[in-house]
Amino acid sequence: MDARVKPGHDDEIELRLSANARVPSMSTSTHDIEEGLALLPKFDANGLVTAVATDVASGDVLMVAHMNAEALAKTIETGEAWYFSRSRKKLWKKGESSGHVQRVRELRVDCDQDAVWIKVEQLGPGACHTGRRSCFYRAAPLGQTGSVALEFRNADKTFDPNAVYSASDKKPRG
Amino acid sequence: MDARVKPGHDDEIELRLSANARVPSMSTSTHDIEEGLALLPKFDANGLVTAVATDVASGDVLMVAHMNAEALAKTIETGEAWYFSRSRKKLWKKGESSGHVQRVRELRVDCDQDAVWIKVEQLGPGACHTGRRSCFYRAAPLGQTGSVALEFRNADKTFDPNAVYSASDKKPRG
Numbered sequence: 001m002d003a004r005v006k007p008g009h010d011d012e013i014e015l016r017l018s019a020n021a022r023v024p025s026m027s028t029s030t031h032d033i034e035e036g037l038a039l040l041p042k043f044d045a046n047g048l049v050t051a052v053a054t055d056v057a058s059g060d061v062l063m064v065a066h067m068n069a070e071a072l073a074k075t076i077e078t079g080e081a082w083y084f085s086r087s088r089k090k091l092w093k094k095g096e097s098s099g100h101v102q103r104v105r106e107l108r109v110d111c112d113q114d115a116v117w118i119k120v121e122q123l124g125p126g127a128c129h130t131g132r133r134s135c136f137y138r139a140a141p142l143g144q145t146g147s148v149a150l151e152f153r154n155a156d157k158t159f160d161p162n163a164v165y166s167a168s169d170k171k172p173r174g
Numbered sequence: 175m176d177a178r179v180k181p182g183h184d185d186e187i188e189l190r191l192s193a194n195a196r197v198p199s200m201s202t203s204t205h206d207i208e209e210g211l212a213l214l215p216k217f218d219a220n221g222l223v224t225a226v227a228t229d230v231a232s233g234d235v236l237m238v239a240h241m242n243a244e245a246l247a248k249t250i251e252t253g254e255a256w257y258f259s260r261s262r263k264k265l266w267k268k269g270e271s272s273g274h275v276q277r278v279r280e281l282r283v284d285c286d287q288d289a290v291w292i293k294v295e296q297l298g299p300g301a302c303h304t305g306r307r308s309c310f311y312r313a314a315p316l317g318q319t320g321s322v323a324l325e326f327r328n329a330d331k332t333f334d335p336n337a338v339y340s341a342s343d344k345k346p347r348g
Contacts, residue, residue: 034304037324039314050238052226059233061282064224064289079316104316108235108327110309111302115238117310128285130208135284136291140213142253142278150211153282 034111041072042114048084049114053094053127055134056105056119060154062127063135067116079104081118098164100124125158129165133158208285215246216288222258223288227268227301229308230279230293234328236301237309241290253278255292272338274298299332303339307332 033040041049048066055062067075068084071091075082081094081102095101102120109116126133137155140148207214215223222240229236241249242258245265249256255268255276269275276294283290300307311329314322 037312037326039322039324050224052235052238054228054233054235059228061226061228061235061291064226064284064291073319076314076316076322077319106327107314107316108310109312109314109324110238111304111306111311115309117235117238130285132285135289136282137285138211138283140250140281140283142250142281145247145251148213148250150213150283152211153280 033113039109040113041069041109041116042112043069044114046086048086049116051081051083051116051118053081053102053118053120053122056121060134061136062102062120062122062133072116075104075118076107081120094127095123097166098124100127100164102127129161131157131159131161131164207287213283214287215243215283215290216286217243218288220260222260223290225255225257225290225292227255227276227292227294227296230295234308235310236276236294236296236307246290249278249292250281255294268301269297271340272298274301274338276301303335305331305333305335305338 028038028040032038033042043049047068049072051065051067051071053062053065054060065083066086067082068091071082071084074091074093081104083092083094084090085092093101101123102118103123104118104120106119107116108118122133128135128137130137132155134154137153138150139153140150202212202214206212207216217223221242223246225239225241225245227236227239228234239257240260241256242265245256245258248265248267255278257266257268258264259266267275275297276292277297278292278294280293281290282292296307302309302311304311306329308328311327312324313327314324
C-alpha cells in the first residue's frame with residue numbers, strides 16, 4: 001500500500017499514499033513530511049505504521065501494535081483506538097471483546113510519519129491479553145553480557161484473560 | 175534471522191533465535207515467551223524488534239526505532255541505546271555523531287517479545303534529527319473525518335540539526 005520511495009538526504013520527490021485523504025498518490029518532499037501539517041503516513045510494505053499507546057495518567061507504555069490506513073482513520077474519527085492485527089490479518093477495535101476500550105486523549109505522529117503515539121485513557125483493568133495492565137511487565141537487567149534473566153515488574157494480573165477473551169480473540173494484539 | 179513460527183492460540187512448539195544467548199534455534203512455547211524470564215526476542219523477517227524510547231523524567235515518547243540482535247545486546251551490555259537503521263542498514267549508537275546519547279534507566283520487553291521499551295535519560299537538547307527534543311511534535315485533532323490538519327505540539331527546535339549532524343548522519347533514525 002505504500003507507494004512512497006524512501007527519501008534520500010535531499011528533498012526528493014516521493015509518492016505516498018495518504019491514509020486520510022485517500023488520495024492514491026501525491027508528490028511530497030521530505031520537508032513536507034517532517035515540517036508540514038498534512039497527515040501523510042508512511043505505511044510500510046504491509047500497509048502499516050507502528051502505534052504506541054501510553055497511559056495518559058501514568059505515562060507507562062501500555063502496548064505497541066500497528067495501524068493500517070483504516071485503523072488510523074477510525075482512531076482519528078472515533079477517538080477510540082483501532083488497530084490492525086498482523087496475526088489475524090484484520091482490523092480490530094481495542095476492547096471489542098474485552099470491553100477494555102482505549103479512549104484517545106491525544107494522537108501524535110513522528111517526524112517521518114511512520115509511527116503514531118496515542119495517549120489513552122485505558123478503560124477496564126488492563127490492555128494486555130495476558131491479563132496485565134501493560135504488555136511491558138518484564139525488565140532486562142542492564143550491564144550484562146551473555147544470558148539475561150528477565151525480572152517481573154508490575155506483573156500482577158489485573159484480570160483473568162480466559163474470562164475476558166473468547167478463544168478467537170485470545171491473541172488480539174498486532 | 176527469525177526462525178520462529180508464528181504461534182497459534184495453543185502452546186505450539188516454535189523455533190526462535192535468541193539475540194542474547196546467540197543460540198541458533200530453540201524450542202519455546204507461547205507460555206515460555208509470555209510468562210517466562212528468558213529473553214527470547216521475536217525478530218521480524220528483517221531481524222528487528224520495535225524499540226520505543228521514553229523520557230524517564232517526563233514520560234514522553236522521544237522516538238520509535240528498531241533494534242537487531244546486536245543493537246539489543248549492546249544496549250543491555252552498555253546501558254546506552256543502540257539501534258539498527260533500516261535506511262542505512264547499519265548499527266548505530268544514539269548520539270554517536272550528535273553526542274545526544276541515551277542512558278537507559280530501564281529496558282522492558284512486551285508480552286510476545288517483539289517490542290522493547292526503554293526509559294532513557296536523554297543527554298543533550300533532544301532526540302530528533304529535526305532538532306526537537308521528541309520526534310512526536312505534531313498532533314492530529316480527533317473526531318474528524320476527511321482531511322486532517324496536524325497541529326504543532328512542543329515543536330520548538332532545541333538545537334540546530336545542521337550544526338549537530340554531518341551530512342551522512344542527517345537521517346540517523348531507524
